[in-house]
Amino acid sequence: MLQYVVKRLLSTIPVLFGISLLLFFMLRMLPGDPAQVLAGQMASQEDIKLIRHQLGLDRPIIVQYGLFLSRLTRFDLGRSARTQNPVIREVWARLPNTVLLAVVAITLACVFGIPAGIFAAVRPYTWIDYLFTSMALFGISMPVFWLGLMLVVIFSVVLHWLPAGGTGSWKHVVLPSFTLAAFVVAFITRMTRASMIEALSQDYTTTARSKGLKEQVVIVKHALKNALIPIITVVGLQFGLLLGGAVLTETVFAWPGIGRLIVDSILARDYPVIQGAILIFGLLYILVNLFVDMIYALIDPRIRYD
Amino acid sequence: MTETTQPQSRRIQRSADSQLRRNWAKLRRNKTALVGGILILIYLITALLAPVLFPSNPSAPNLSRSLERPSIADPLGTDELGRSILGRVIYGSRVSLLIAIGVVFVGLLVGVPLGLVSGYYGGKVDFGIQRVTDTLLAFPGFLLALALVAVLGVGLKNTIISVGISMVPIYIRLVRGCALSVREQTYVEAAKAVGTRDRIILLRHILPNVMIPITIQTSLGMGTGILSAAALGFLGLGVQPPTPEWGAMLGSGRAYLFHAPHVATFPGIAIFLAVLGFNLAGDGLRDVLDPRFRL
Numbered sequence: 297m298l299q300y301v302v303k304r305l306l307s308t309i310p311v312l313f314g315i316s317l318l319l320f321f322m323l324r325m326l327p328g329d330p331a332q333v334l335a336g337q338m339a340s341q342e343d344i345k346l347i348r349h350q351l352g353l354d355r356p357i358i359v360q361y362g363l364f365l366s367r368l369t370r371f372d373l374g375r376s377a378r379t380q381n382p383v384i385r386e387v388w389a390r391l392p393n394t395v396l397l398a399v400v401a402i403t404l405a406c407v408f409g410i411p412a413g414i415f416a417a418v419r420p421y422t423w424i425d426y427l428f429t430s431m432a433l434f435g436i437s438m439p440v441f442w443l444g445l446m447l448v449v450i451f452s453v454v455l456h457w458l459p460a461g462g463t464g465s466w467k468h469v470v471l472p473s474f475t476l477a478a479f480v481v482a483f484i485t486r487m488t489r490a491s492m493i494e495a496l497s498q499d500y501t502t503t504a505r506s507k508g509l510k511e512q513v514v515i516v517k518h519a520l521k522n523a524l525i526p527i528i529t530v531v532g533l534q535f536g537l538l539l540g541g542a543v544l545t546e547t548v549f550a551w552p553g554i555g556r557l558i559v560d561s562i563l564a565r566d567y568p569v570i571q572g573a574i575l576i577f578g579l580l581y582i583l584v585n586l587f588v589d590m591i592y593a594l595i596d597p598r599i600r601y602d
Numbered sequence: 603m604t605e606t607t608q609p610q611s612r613r614i615q616r617s618a619d620s621q622l623r624r625n626w627a628k629l630r631r632n633k634t635a636l637v638g639g640i641l642i643l644i645y646l647i648t649a650l651l652a653p654v655l656f657p658s659n660p661s662a663p664n665l666s667r668s669l670e671r672p673s674i675a676d677p678l679g680t681d682e683l684g685r686s687i688l689g690r691v692i693y694g695s696r697v698s699l700l701i702a703i704g705v706v707f708v709g710l711l712v713g714v715p716l717g718l719v720s721g722y723y724g725g726k727v728d729f730g731i732q733r734v735t736d737t738l739l740a741f742p743g744f745l746l747a748l749a750l751v752a753v754l755g756v757g758l759k760n761t762i763i764s765v766g767i768s769m770v771p772i773y774i775r776l777v778r779g780c781a782l783s784v785r786e787q788t789y790v791e792a793a794k795a796v797g798t799r800d801r802i803i804l805l806r807h808i809l810p811n812v813m814i815p816i817t818i819q820t821s822l823g824m825g826t827g828i829l830s831a832a833a834l835g836f837l838g839l840g841v842q843p844p845t846p847e848w849g850a851m852l853g854s855g856r857a858y859l860f861h862a863p864h865v866a867t868f869p870g871i872a873i874f875l876a877v878l879g880f881n882l883a884g885d886g887l888r889d890v891l892d893p894r895f896r897l
Contacts, residue, residue, distance in 0.1 A: 310733070311736055311737060311740050312740075314733065314734070314736070314737030314740070315737055315740055315741070318737060318738075319749065322749065322750070322753045433878065433881060433882065433885070434874075434878070436877075436881055437825065437829075437874055437877040437878035437881050438874050438877075439829055439832055439833065439836075439849075439852070439870055439873045439874065439877075440833075441833060441836045441849075441852065442852055442866070442869075442870030442873065442874070445852070445855075445856060445859060445866050445870070446867070446870070448859060449859060449863045449867075453859065453860055453863065460859075536741075536742035536743075537742055537743075537744075539742050539745065540742040540743060540744030540745050541744075543744065543745070543748065543837070544833055544836065544837070547836075547837060548856070558745075558748060559748075559837050559839070561752075562748065562751065562752040562839060563838065563839075565752075570749070570752050574741070574745060574748075574749055577741075577742070577745055578740050578741055581740060581741075581742060582740060
């Protein structure tokens with residue numbers, strides 16, 4: 297297992313290298329001068345030249361990338377063009393907020409999505425199935441930022457139950473995490489339903505039933521246990537969707553996470569922060585998928601990584 | 603030889619026609635596809651007949667009527683500049699339709715040829731294309747679109763390119779997977795054996811056989827495209843004012859959420875219904891054309 301984890305971790309290096317290459321060249325080779333943005337409209341050519349030199353933008357692009365990579369190995373992602381703070385510090389300060397939101401949202405999505413999918417699969421093509429599958433389809437089609445705004449209107453503007461944005465208490469987490477959860481619950485419901493329908497039609501389920509086991513035992517111990525792998529895969533994949541959704545949710549609720557940092561940095565053309573934050577998002581996504589791979593072995597003893 | 607081949611090709615043509623008719627009949631009976639089709643039809647009619655449905659200029663400000671609530675005169679109310687939200691929602695359908703078509707076009711134009719080549723040739727070509735695809739897939743789709751917007755800048759054209767490119771890896775993977783299995787079929791081997799050129803095999807034998815998953819993905823992709831473009835608009839990184847774009851309308855309505863929530867409500871409903879239409883149609887198409895993938 298340890299050998300597999302090390303191998304998988306090593307296999308992420310080329311992907312991370314690819315991401316860094318893509319991000320670096322994409323952001324450097326196209327229009328827009330970060331030195332000009334940083335210096336402002338009134339700055340003289342001298343000021344712009346100085347800033348360009350400080351950021352290393354006056355050096356050949358290959359040298360810039362080489363420096364970027366060498367700094368990357370020391371976890372140095374450069375300095376923000378706006379605040380002059382190290383990018384890693386900017387990202388690190390916001391990471392716990394984004395992780396908190398993502399973990400609460402994915403937990404909520406599983407708590408609602410998995411039972412909904414099971415109910416729909418146990419009674420396929422009945423009103424309960426149509427209800428849950430319709431809700432799932434509505435969830436997939438709904439713009440997350442609009443849902444967030446509507447929740448603010450209902451729970452903050454009309455009912456005054458919850459704050460409209462910001463951080464500070466558990467109350468601040470409720471609306472953003474529900475909004476983010478709605479974004480992924482639909483996918484989890486649909487995948488749970490599909491895998492459960494398949495598992496419930498397998499021979500081992502028929503055998504379990506013919507042994508006279510209670511229906512709940514058949515569903516939970518026999519069908520669900522076998523249906524869990526695709527469900528966990530989809531939960532892992534949804535984590536990526538969640539990171540994309542976090543950009544929008546954090547903007548709607550003024551939540552100080554990495555998503556909002558990316559949007560603010562794009563608006564200010566703060567290239568080092570855009571690069572660093574997206575790189576960290578990519579790394580998080582890869583690590584979550586690695587974690588999901590490892591969970592497979594715990595759920596299904598047939599899976600061996602030696 | 604000709605006498606025996608012609609009736610045979612007619613029989614093949616007839617069988618293909620009847621398959622098409624059977625699928626069409628199944629599609630009409632499928633309630634999901636029907637509801638999706640109706641929503642798409644309403645959306646298309648609204649977009650095409652926008653100047654007839656709302657003859658005034660939807661971007662002309664009228665500050666004396668700023669933030670009016672829905673009324674008989676303006677069924678959806680007015681925005682911060684006194685512009686009719688109904689008019690802007692109607693004209694917004696044109697912009698979002700253009701985006702949906704453009705985004706899918708970019709995805710298909712780049713993704714399908716690369717997927718076909720990758721799956722058909724295999725080897726080093728496949729390895730190279732797949733490593734680039736892996737890198738692109740390491741970004742969640744919306745983040746990739748955001749990164750591209752950061753580079754290309756805001757606006758309609760750049761929104762289409764950014765969201766379209768973020769869809770390319772999905773098309774590459776989908777088409778490659780199908781091409782991998784189709785290239786092993788006897789008819790492809792037969793075509794190779796008689797010396798048919800690769801380009802002809804790809805276009806005449808492989809491509810028609812991957813059309814079903816492409817069609818389904820195109821319908822779903824249009825929904826995703828509308829959502830992603832609206833999200834960029836909402837963040838202020840997509841289509842810019844005064845162009846009536848649903849996401850940007852939502853974004854500007856956010857500032858008036860406490861005293862004029864209608865400004866942000868109706869564009870959101872429009873996005874939801876359009877995306878729902880494409881998702882329902884995609885699901886219906888999948889049920890009818892490819893029941894193996896039914897969720």
